[in-house]
Amino acid sequence: MTDFDALLKRSFAEAHEPADDGFVVNVTHSVAQREAGLKVRGYMQLGAVTIGAAAVSWGLYTLVGAFGQEIMASVGLEIARAHAAVSAQPDAGAAAQNFLQSMGAGLTQILLLTGVLAGGAVAYRASQD
Amino acid sequence: MASRGFTKLEEATEAALIVACQARDQAAFGELVKRRQGWARALLRRMCQNHAEADDLAQEAFIKAWDRMRDLETPAAFPGWFRRIAVTTFLMAKRRQKAVFEEITDASPLASEESTPEAAAGAKLDLEKALARLSDAERLCVTLNHGEGLSHSEIVEITGLPLGTVKSHVLRGTDKLRRLLDPDA
Numbered sequence: 001m002t003d004f005d006a007l008l009k010r011s012f013a014e015a016h017e018p019a020d021d022g023f024v025v026n027v028t029h030s031v032a033q034r035e036a037g038l039k040v041r042g043y044m045q046l047g048a049v050t051i052g053a054a055a056v057s058w059g060l061y062t063l064v065g066a067f068g069q070e071i072m073a074s075v076g077l078e079i080a081r082a083h084a085a086v087s088a089q090p091d092a093g094a095a096a097q098n099f100l101q102s103m104g105a106g107l108t109q110i111l112l113l114t115g116v117l118a119g120g121a122v123a124y125r126a127s128q129d
Numbered sequence: 130m131a132s133r134g135f136t137k138l139e140e141a142t143e144a145a146l147i148v149a150c151q152a153r154d155q156a157a158f159g160e161l162v163k164r165r166q167g168w169a170r171a172l173l174r175r176m177c178q179n180h181a182e183a184d185d186l187a188q189e190a191f192i193k194a195w196d197r198m199r200d201l202e203t204p205a206a207f208p209g210w211f212r213r214i215a216v217t218t219f220l221m222a223k224r225r226q227k228a229v230f231e232e233i234t235d236a237s238p239l240a241s242e243e244s245t246p247e248a249a250a251g252a253k254l255d256l257e258k259a260l261a262r263l264s265d266a267e268r269l270c271v272t273l274n275h276g277e278g279l280s281h282s283e284i285v286e287i288t289g290l291p292l293g294t295v296k297s298h299v300l301r302g303t304d305k306l307r308r309l310l311d312p313d314a
Binding site: 004005007008009011012017018019020023024026027028030031032034035 | 153155158159162163166167168170171174175184187188191192195196255256272275276303306307310311
């Protein structure tokens with residue numbers, strides 16, 4: 001190391017800034033504000049998720065109230081058909097026909113349930129954003 | 130306080146303060162800032178040559194450090210980890226100002242300045258004034274190399290500049306400083 005390199009290193013080492021309490025106060029104040037903001041944001045997210053969950057629950061409750069009997073009847077019918085199909089001799093044509101009929105009968109309920117679940121998922125994602 | 134592993138902030142080791150910061154202890158972070166602010170502000174002041182801007186960048190760097198404190202794997206790595214945050218903060222600010230760091234020009238501005246009275250009295254120039262004569266990129270590389278003791282490859286890693294560019298900036302910057310600070314050389 002040359003004399004100049006040593007001089008340079010010494011000059012850099014001696015060039016530290018003196019303590020500035022104002023700087024420390026500014027940084028800690030910014031951090032405190034940031035943390036407070038994050039806390040508020042957390043509470044808002046929690047509130048949004050709660051509202052979203054309540055909306056989905058209410059939707060499901062309404063759906064069950066309106067279509068509950070119909071859904072139960074369809075499910076019962078499908079179970080009976082499935083049972084009959086299993087009990088009867090294998091007949092590929094009849095089985096396919098039964099399956100198509102089941103799909104047709106249950107499609108409305110399936111679509112409604114899918115719609116409610118998708119709505120709930122969208123509400124949840126929106127609350128997370 | 131006892132759960133932090135220390136009773137008085139002033140007596141706590143830096144490692145203990147960092148562990149407390151990772152547990153989101155704002156008072157411990159305040160003490161850490163108090164201890165490290167001189168180094169951080171001096172580093173940024175040397176790099177930007179504008180005291181107000183350097184202090185703003187130092188503040189921004191400390192806030193980024195607070196946000197990312199949990200990414201720090203060991204307290205011992207704090208100086209290098211924080212230095213990287215400070216340099217990245219500085220580079221981002223310079224990029225916003227459209228500063229060019231990779232360009233190396235052959236023209237040496239000091240060649241014409243040596244005849245000025247100020248340059249003739251080069252021995253009297255202090256480090257800060259001498260650094261102000263360097264280009265942004267030279268100042269950055271020289272500060273990291275001579276001031277922070279980083280090797281060329283470490284500077285490449287921290288700044289993202291090509292190795293040849295870093296070597297050139299360090300060489301040119303050091304040469305200019307030698308002419309400014311040690312005119313007899």
